[in-house]
Amino acid sequence: MAIKTYEQQLESVQAAIAEVEGGAQSYEMDGRTLTRGDLATLYAREERLLGLVRRGTAGVRFRRGAMVG
Known part of the structure; x- marks a missing residue:
């Protein structure tokens, strides 16, 4: 099984939250x-993943369609 990205993990957690809700x-x-x-555990995991996703995309720049930095 391939390791999921933070974005993919976040999507899975949000889908699980929607199911429970x-x-x-x-x-x-x-x-x-x-x-x-x-739900409390899922919400905590969601917050953690949101932070990781935000931090991972902060400061990312694109130059002519290619990511740099």
Whole structure:
């Protein structure tokens, strides 16, 4: 499995947050209960990734379509 970029990780975390906020926190099937990620944990991870993404793109310059610096 390839390592995801911070941007890809952020997209995954935000998708998980949307699922949980939409009511998919936990459900029961065949007598077993599945609980998805805790919102507080997901929000904390989202904030961390947002900071990493912002820091990674700060000061990045483009010159004629190529990233420099």
